[in-house]
Amino acid sequence: MRMQQPARAVGLSQSATTRLVTRLENRGLLRRYLCEDDRRGICSEVTQDGRDLLAQARPTHDAVLKEVLAEAAEQPELAPLAAVLS
The missing domain is CATH 1.20.5 (Single alpha-helices involved in coiled-coils or other helix-helix interfaces)
Known part of the structure; x- marks a missing residue:
């Protein structure tokens, strides 16, 4: 998912979503990577x-x-x- 998608789905601001994703990433539950279709975007996936x-x-x-x-x-x-x- 692009980072905007989970932000909208859970009703969090972009900055709150980034903090949440960082915590999940630090626990090894999620990973971030550059989006293939738009190298400026960040995507995430559940591990x-x-x-x-x-x-x-x-x-x-x-x-x-x-x-x-x-x-x-x-x-x-x-x-x-x-x-x-x-």
């Missing part, structure tokens, strides 16, 4: 260690999300949103 960590975290993430959505579904003002997100 195998990053994919492994994501796979390890996914069951917990999914369980917590399911629990939170179930709780939201019990509140009349949040029920429609919970139904759409479920």
